[in-house]
Amino acid sequence: MHRGRVVFGAMDEVVFGRPAREAIVEQLDRLGAERAFLMVSGTLNRETDEIEKVRAALGPRCVGTFDKMPAHTPRAAVIAAAEQARGAKADLIVTIGGGSITDGAKAVQLCLANNVTTSDGIETIRTHGGVSPAMHPPTVRQISVPTTIAGGEFSSIAGVTNEAKRQKEMLRHPLVMPRATILDPELSVHTPEWLFLSTGIRAVDHCVEGICSREAHPYGDAQALKGLEMLATGLPRVKANPKDISARMDCQIGTWLSTGPLASGVPMGASHGIGYVLGAEFDVPHGYTSCVMLPAVMRWNKRDNADRQALVAAAMGHAGADAGDVLDRFIRDLGMPRSLQEVRVGPEHFDRIATQAMRTPWVPRNPRKIDDPSQVREILEMAA
The missing domain is CATH 3.40.50.1970 (Rossmann fold)
Incomplete structure (x- = not known):
């Protein structure tokens, strides 16, 4: 219930x-x-x-x-x-x-x-x-x-x-x-491509972590699934043609929908939590934190929420595929960074990031329980 x-x-x-x-x-x-x-x-x-x-x-x-x-x-x-x-x-x-x-x-x-x-x-x-x-x-x-x-x-x-x-x-x-x-x-045409597309992955992250949460509910799901579908088709169209105004509109509406889970009380997970630390400590742009962390978080969580991850893959047009792989390929095809190394964060920082991430509001509410920093470190190593 x-x-x-x-x-x-x-x-x-x-x-x-x-x-x-x-x-x-x-x-x-x-x-x-x-x-x-x-x-x-x-x-x-x-x-x-x-x-x-x-x-x-x-x-x-x-x-x-x-x-x-x-x-x-x-x-x-x-x-x-x-x-x-x-x-x-x-x-x-x-x-x-x-x-x-x-x-x-x-x-x-x-x-x-x-x-x-x-x-x-x-x-x-x-x-x-x-x-x-x-x-x-x-x-x-x-x-x-x-x-x-x-x-x-x-x-x-x-x-x-x-x-x-x-x-x-x-x-x-x-x-x-x-x-x-x-x-x-029309105003977003002036936004640098990397910034528009990477913040689009931030919106994808809102949808995905909302759908995959232990506390997901139908009201948040309805918005996040539709938002994810619009972003999954819209972002590649903007990449292919930056002047495609209708694709940009789809991305903006998809983003609006992506905030449905959070606005209705569904918590985000480790991708958002670790992202906060990467942004504040290492100046990694907001969107890039999601590009780098989301697929790794999905793979680490899959043991506990494979059923919810299947909804993500289907909404992105790849029913039956592994959601972590679908996201990895999607982010890569947009030309976004896919590893911590690419955003200049090395393994020597992982312990510190893991400790800090435990203090964020979202890591403790990740769908697969995270009890101590060593588990965050496992995710960071997957994203290295």
Whole structure:
């Protein structure tokens, strides 16, 4: 018998397949916002006219632009953005860019609401042992226009890197989820190929770990299986023709669906847990961590969840095949890295990674029980 609880997030709507600049103006009208603060990709702002088009559409309702958010959302950049948003008296944050920017704006919302003005101040709003401290809810909310496809815009969790400790820390509040997400595939054409495709594998990882979880349920399965099918056909089409807008749209919708399990309480597993450590400690891009770890995690877990893994292979169009092999080949064919060596992580680091991974929220909930770091090390050796 299934048991569980599905909590609907604080997002009002998802708009897809329309130009972002039109949809953003409609959202401001809907929300009665007058002072929109843009947090955007530096590349989009400096090397294309896309952000300028949005500013023009907003006119005097745009009160500032922040375009200096590095990968992995470091604390210092969050504070700088919050400072600028505070000075601009923003009443809404609009993000246009990748996951680091989306997460950055989530953190900025909490900084504004709780008067956090220094990097150390972030200590007071981050989760400790998975539990969020008591804090004021955000009143300046956000809308998001993602240009990568890792899916962070559909969650109420932000990862922020503590530069001093080189650790990714979580901030969590139901209201940091964007009030609306706008999926405009045209904007993603500017995203570097490696970034679009690798974040697509991140979305695949959300689907796969959701489907393979011990705590999977039909509501999460329905979304993850359909999302996986759309990503499995869409990503190779984008690789073959970067101007295929309908393939990009499929990838964006597949990504939205990929967040179904996590949003409905299904935990991720060791691929996500180990990925957190590789990102924070070794600066491995988010998507690459999934490219390298997911097939190894699947092979290690197969002893305990072969039935669920069969669903993965079937959704990817290879019924009856080994899911680890299907994923391995799929990731390789997209030209993504497939080993820790390729992302410059050597065996001398495995003990440290294994110890750190045990402290993440997901490794303890991996479908095949992981009781100590030596088991994480076995997975790392398979991915070496």
